[in-house]
Structure formats: structure tokens, C-alpha cells
Amino acid sequence: MxxxxxxxxxxxxxxxxxxxxxxxxxxxxxxxxxxxxxTNVPRMPEYPDIIVYLERLQPRVxxxxxxxxxxxxxxxxxxxxxxxxAVEGKNVQDLRRLGKRIVFCLxxxxxxxxxLMIAGRLHWKExxxxxxxxxxxLRLAPAELSHSGHEAGAKxxxxxxxxxxxxxxxPSGTLTLTEAGTKKRASLxxxxxxxxxxxxxxxxxxxxxxxxxxxxxxxxRENHTLKRALTDPRLFSGIGNAYSDEILHGxxxxxxxxxQRLSQEEIGKLFESARRTLLDWAERxxxxxxxxxxxxxxxxxxxxxxxxxxxxxxxxCGSAIQRIIYAENETNYCPRCQTGGKLLAxxxxxxxxxxxxxxxxxxxxxxxxxxTTIPNTLRK
Ligand SMILES: [Zn+2]
Numbered sequence: 001m002x003x004x005x006x007x008x009x010x011x012x013x014x015x016x017x018x019x020x021x022x023x024x025x026x027x028x029x030x031x032x033x034x035x036x037x038x039t040n041v042p043r044m045p046e047y048p049d050i051i052v053y054l055e056r057l058q059p060r061v062x063x064x065x066x067x068x069x070x071x072x073x074x075x076x077x078x079x080x081x082x083x084x085x086a087v088e089g090k091n092v093q094d095l096r097r098l099g100k101r102i103v104f105c106l107x108x109x110x111x112x113x114x115x116l117m118i119a120g121r122l123h124w125k126e127x128x129x130x131x132x133x134x135x136x137x138l139r140l141a142p143a144e145l146s147h148s149g150h151e152a153g154a155k156x157x158x159x160x161x162x163x164x165x166x167x168x169x170x171p172s173g174t175l176t177l178t179e180a181g182t183k184k185r186a187s188l189x190x191x192x193x194x195x196x197x198x199x200x201x202x203x204x205x206x207x208x209x210x211x212x213x214x215x216x217x218x219x220x221r222e223n224h225t226l227k228r229a230l231t232d233p234r235l236f237s238g239i240g241n242a243y244s245d246e247i248l249h250g251x252x253x254x255x256x257x258x259x260q261r262l263s264q265e266e267i268g269k270l271f272e273s274a275r276r277t278l279l280d281w282a283e284r285x286x287x288x289x290x291x292x293x294x295x296x297x298x299x300x301x302x303x304x305x306x307x308x309x310x311x312x313x314x315x316x317c318g319s320a321i322q323r324i325i326y327a328e329n330e331t332n333y334c335p336r337c338q339t340g341g342k343l344l345a346x347x348x349x350x351x352x353x354x355x356x357x358x359x360x361x362x363x364x365x366x367x368x369x370x371x372t373t374i375p376n377t378l379r380k
Contacts, residue, residue: 042119042180043308046100047208047238048281049294053102053122055093055286056293060124061092061170065108070167071188076177079189087112087190094168099202099237111197113189114177120165120186124293125174204237207274215271218261226262226270227255227331239274245307245332247277249314254339255324255331306332 045053066087071077077084092104097103102122104112116122165186179186185354191197205218218235229235230244238245248255250273253266262270284303285294305315310323314334323330324344335341 004112016126016323026061041149043242044118045098045116045120046240046243046276047097048243048285050097050100050102050238051282052285052289052294054097056093056124056289057102057122058176060172060293061104061175062095064092064170064172066090066092066104066112067169067171068167070163070169073184075167075184076186076188077190078187079191082190082192084190086110097238098197099204099233100240101200103197109193110198111189111191111193113191113197113200115187116177117185117187119180119183121178121180122293123176123178123295125176127169127171127173129174147312165195190305202233202237204233204235204239206237207239207271208278212271215274216267219267219270223258223260226253226259227261230274236274238278241329242304242307243277243281246281246305247274249306249316249334249338250277252337254342254344255333256339256344306334308332 038095054268066089068088069084071084086108087106087110090102090108090110092106094105096105098113101115103114104114106112114120128155130180163180164176164178165184166177166188168177177186191200205214207215210218219229221235222229224232226248227244230239231241231249245255251266251269253262253270257266284301288294306321309321310330310332313319314321314337317334317336319334319336321332322335322343323332333339333344335343
């Protein structure tokens, strides 16, 4: 059909009012012709997002007593022992990042580990402020009832669907977890002891703490496409679908290049790009958050070069950004900067992806333990 969105709008203006059926038909056509971009798809928080959450949480909860944890759904909590009640009244001694997870280190060797997965987001609320909805099962602390009595006695209609999953009450305020969509995948683990915490660590390398030789060892541990290697939490920590796209564009490398075929120079470029991308984006997100608690840290940003920018011009060369779709995700790349002008989205490439990529990035995140430790020497 030769009509485009622009011409449809022009004809609407030119030919005056339409009846409801015509307008409905036009709406359907406009919907079908909408630009294909992925800008509204939620994405999993990665290193830069998590680090900014942690930095803003630190002054708010470190040294504070975790008074209570309220769960909207029992499915969020993935452990049974110790019981969740064990954290109540415990002091938060420190906060840590474990890959893409946030760890509250509490007194008595207790670790509360939160994984936001794709759709989980954190918000900081005034102390005593109840979440906007109260699904069944929520326990209200007596203190909350007394100083917000109107809410305790409220006879509101039940909410259409829970918009929050958990609330963590501190004397300084309440941290809430929301999870959009119907697939609730965020998880909470309560563990006792460093050993139990280590079990949850996928074991990936912290790129910002590594030198180039260590990075190379991790990269060449297995022979995979770069996209898979970078997003595998057993190999690299805190890198997911979005920043791997940006790292690969920064390095001028194809997402489908095989790790063990890279030259020393290419590995050097990849290492530099990974460091630069993670540091640069953490800094940008800090600036966006200011002194406040970060909201919308994972929103797609115009500043991204390729990720979420299918069809838009590459900021370096102006070529239209391309994509490869697999399962629930897609990877974006610039054909001129990264693949020598080659488009990768043909059928044979899709087959290669099926064989070499996880069905979803989430599968990586669900991996609990590294299958092997990183060797010091390269494996041939
Ligand atoms: Zn380009």
C-alpha cells in the first residue's frame, strides 16, 4: 500500500469529517503503518542502572533498621529458610551489587537479594505512605494504621491489578518494588551467610575491576557469538541486552562475530568499549537522577547509539540501524560500523542465533551457579 502515515493525515484534513467506521478503519491503518521501533519495551536493569540505584539507596538505608518487608505476592520470595520475618528489626550494614542483583547486607549474616528482572522497578516513598493498592495478604503494621488511619479504614474498591510487589519499610522511608505486566519474574532471596550468597553468584567478570588480560580470558573461555558472550552472566557481570548492543557498536564489532576468532586488537577495542560504555552510562544516569531517587533509569534514551533505535540513523555514520529478532528480544547494530555493510537478519543468521543464543536473556539470569570457574589460561 503506497499510503503513508503523513499522507493519511493530509487526506483527513483535506476531505473533512469521516464517519465512525471510516475513522476506525483509518485508525487500524495508522496502527499497522506505525514505525517499528522498540522504544517502549521494558528492559532489564544492567550495571549502570543498578549502580545508580545502589548509590541513591546507600544514604537512605545504610545504618537504618529494616522494620518490615511486605509482599503483595508470595511468589516473589524464592526461599523459605530463614523465614522473611528474620529480617525485621535488623540493621542494614551495607549494600552490594551481585551481577544485576541488589543485596541488602543485614545483621546476623543475613542477605536480602533482589533481582528486578525485566519489569521490576524501585521507588522511594515517604515513610508510612502505603502503596497505591493493597491486595489481599498485605500485613499492615500497627504504626501505619495509627498514623494513616484513613487508609486503614478505607472502603475502596479492590484494585484492578497489583501494581506493586513488595514494600521495604525503614525509619527513613519506604522502598517499593513495582513490576509491570503479567509475567512476574522479579525475585527475592533471603540467605544466611556469605557462602549462601556466593551460591547465587553466576560468577561473571566485573569488567570495571578487570585488566585486559583477565577480560580476554573470560571472553575466550567458550567460543560463542559476541552477543551471547557479553550477555552471559557466567562470563561477564551486569551486562545485558541494551548495553551489549552499545558496547559492540562502540567497538565496531558484529554481534555475531565469534569470540575465539577475534584478533588481539579487536579484543582490546571491545575491552575499552565495555569499560567506556558502562562508566559513561552510569555517569549519565547519575546526572539524570540528580540527588533524587532514580525513576525511569531503564528508559530508552536518545543518547543510545543503536539499542532500541531500529531504523533510525547511526550517530556515527548515518546508516539505518538494523536488528535481529530472537524470541522476546532483539539486538540492534549498525551495518556500516559493525558488519562491513552486511545485514545479519536473514534466515541462516536466525538459525545460527537459535543455536547459539539463549531463548531469552532471562534464561541467563535464572542461572544460579557458574558451571566452571574462570581458568587462568585460555582454553583451546
Ligand atoms: Zn554506523
